[in-house]
Amino acid sequence: MKNLIYLLLCATQISFAQTNNSIDFKKIESQALKTAKTSKHADLITDFIKEYKTGASVSSRDLIFDFVGIGVYINPTNNTTKLLPAKYTLNLKTRLSGIGVVGLEKESLSENQLKFLSIYTKNPSKIAADDYYMEFKYHTFRIEGKLEYANSAFLADQNYTTYFTKKDNWLYAIGVSKTSDEFILYKFDTQAMPKDDYMLIQMEKDRQVKWAQQSKLRAVFPMYHDVRIDEIRVALAYLLREEPYKNDKTLTEYASRMTRKLDRENIRKFTTELDYFLDLKIDEKAWKFKSDEVLNLKHTSAHALADIYFGNENYKLAEKFFLRSLLDFKIFSAGGSNAQKDANRIIVDLSRVYDKLGKIEESIGYLVPLLNGNGNIDQATGMLNNYIANSKIDKKTFKKQLDASFSTLDNIRGDGTYTFIFNGKVIFFYSVFNKTASSFANEVMETDFYKSL
Numbered sequence: 001m002k003n004l005i006y007l008l009l010c011a012t013q014i015s016f017a018q019t020n021n022s023i024d025f026k027k028i029e030s031q032a033l034k035t036a037k038t039s040k041h042a043d044l045i046t047d048f049i050k051e052y053k054t055g056a057s058v059s060s061r062d063l064i065f066d067f068v069g070i071g072v073y074i075n076p077t078n079n080t081t082k083l084l085p086a087k088y089t090l091n092l093k094t095r096l097s098g099i100g101v102v103g104l105e106k107e108s109l110s111e112n113q114l115k116f117l118s119i120y121t122k123n124p125s126k127i128a129a130d131d132y133y134m135e136f137k138y139h140t141f142r143i144e145g146k147l148e149y150a151n152s153a154f155l156a157d158q159n160y161t162t163y164f165t166k167k168d169n170w171l172y173a174i175g176v177s178k179t180s181d182e183f184i185l186y187k188f189d190t191q192a193m194p195k196d197d198y199m200l201i202q203m204e205k206d207r208q209v210k211w212a213q214q215s216k217l218r219a220v221f222p223m224y225h226d227v228r229i230d231e232i233r234v235a236l237a238y239l240l241r242e243e244p245y246k247n248d249k250t251l252t253e254y255a256s257r258m259t260r261k262l263d264r265e266n267i268r269k270f271t272t273e274l275d276y277f278l279d280l281k282i283d284e285k286a287w288k289f290k291s292d293e294v295l296n297l298k299h300t301s302a303h304a305l306a307d308i309y310f311g312n313e314n315y316k317l318a319e320k321f322f323l324r325s326l327l328d329f330k331i332f333s334a335g336g337s338n339a340q341k342d343a344n345r346i347i348v349d350l351s352r353v354y355d356k357l358g359k360i361e362e363s364i365g366y367l368v369p370l371l372n373g374n375g376n377i378d379q380a381t382g383m384l385n386n387y388i389a390n391s392k393i394d395k396k397t398f399k400k401q402l403d404a405s406f407s408t409l410d411n412i413r414g415d416g417t418y419t420f421i422f423n424g425k426v427i428f429f430y431s432v433f434n435k436t437a438s439s440f441a442n443e444v445m446e447t448d449f450y451k452s453l
Contacts, residue, residue: 028174069087
C-alpha cells in the first residue's frame with residue numbers, strides 16, 4: 001500500500017511538472033498564423049509551425065553544443081514581426097544555457113547581420129565562411145538558465161521560457177515571454193557549424209570564466225606583480241647556491257616553504273618571509289649581469305607586502321611598504337618604461353592608502369606628479385576630481401596650494417627620486433625624466449585638469 005501511494009505521488013508530481021512546464025501551442029499557433037498573414041516572413045512562420053507540430057522530444061544530448069540560427073520575433077498585439085540572428089549556447093563549466101536573438105531593440109540590422117540572415121535562410125551549410133558568423137559564434141548571453149526536462153527540454157530564464165523540439169538535423173524552439181504576449185520562433189541547423197568550432201567556442205567560454213574568476217581575485221587580493229611574484233623563488237634558488245646565503249638557515253627554511261608557484265593568493269601566507277628578504281645584503285654590482293630576479297627580490301617582496309596589507313585593509317603597513325618599494329627598493333629594469341609604470345602604480349596606490357587614512361592632502365598630493373608627463377594623466381584626473389568633489393574642496397584655494405608647491409621641487413638623490421611640498425605635506429615620486437621647478441609647473445599647467453580649476 002505504501003509503495004502504491006509513493007508511486008501515485010510520483011506520478012502526480014511528474015504529471016504536474018509536464019502540465020506546468022508545457023507550452024500552450026494552440027494559442028501560439030493561432031497568433032503566429034494570424035500575424036503571418038501580413039508579415040514578409042510568412043513562409044518562415046508557417047513552415048516553422050508545421051515542423052514544430054511534428055517534432056520529437058529533445059534530450060540533454062541534443063543541447064550540448066552551441067548553435068547559430070534565426071529567430072522570428074512576433075508581437076501579436078502590434079501584429080509585428082522581425083527576423084533576427086539567433087544563438088543557443090551551453091557553458092559546460094557552469095552548466096547554464098542561454099538562448100536569444102540579437103538586434104531586437106535596434107531599428108535596423110547591420111549589413112553583416114542582414115547578409116548572415118540571407119545566407120542562413122537560403123543555405124545554412126555556407127554560413128561557416130560568413131564574416132558575421134566568425135564573430136557571432138562566440139556570442140553568449142548575460143541572462144542564462146538551467147535546462148530542465150519534462151515532455152521535452154525547456155529553458156526558463158528571467159524573461160522567457162523556451163520550449164524545444166527537433167526534426168531531422170533541425171532544432172526548433174519557441175521562447176514565450178513571461179511579461180507579455182510576445183514570443184520568438186527559433187530555428188537552428190545543427191549541422192551548419194563546423195565541428196572544430198565547438199571546441200573553439202568552449203575554449204573561449206573557459207577563458208571568460210577564468211578571467212571572471214581572476215577579476216574577482218584581483219579585487220579581493222590586489223597584486224601588481226602578479227606575474228613577477230614567482231620570480232622570488234627564482235631569486236632564492238640563485239642566492240642559495242652561493243655564500244653567505246647557503247649557510248643562512250633562516251633563509252633556507254623560508255625558501256623551503258615556497259614549494260608551489262607563487263600567486264596573488266598563496267603569497268599572502270608568506271609575510272614573515274617577505275619581510276626577512278628585505279634585510280638581506282645583496283651586492284647589486286655582483287648580481288647586475290647574473291640575475292635580474294635577485295636584483296628585484298627586495299622590490300618584489302616590498303611591493304607584495306604593500307599589496308597584501310592594502311588588501312587586508314591594514315593601511316598603515318601598506319603605506320610603509322609602498323614607500324619602501326618606491327624609495328628604498330626601486331625596481332631594476334633595463335628600460336625606463338617598466339620602472340616608471342611601477343612607480344606610477346605605487347603613487348596611485350599611495351593616494352588610495354592616504355584616502356583610506358583620511359589624509360586628504362597626501363591623497364591629492366601624490367596624484368599631482370602623474371599630471372606631470374609621467375603617464376596616468378586620465379586616471380589621476382578622475383581621482384583628483386573625485387577627491388575634490390567628495391571633500392568639497394574650493395578649487396580656487398586648491399589652485400593656490402598647487403601653484404605654491406611647484407617651487408618646492410627637489411631632486412633629493414639625483415636618481416630620479418623627487419620631493420615637493422603640497423599644503424605642508426612632503427610628497428615623494430619617481431621620474432625617469434629630469435625635472436626642474438619650472439618644467440614641473442609648466443607640464444601640470446598645460447593639463448585640462450589644471451585649466452579647469
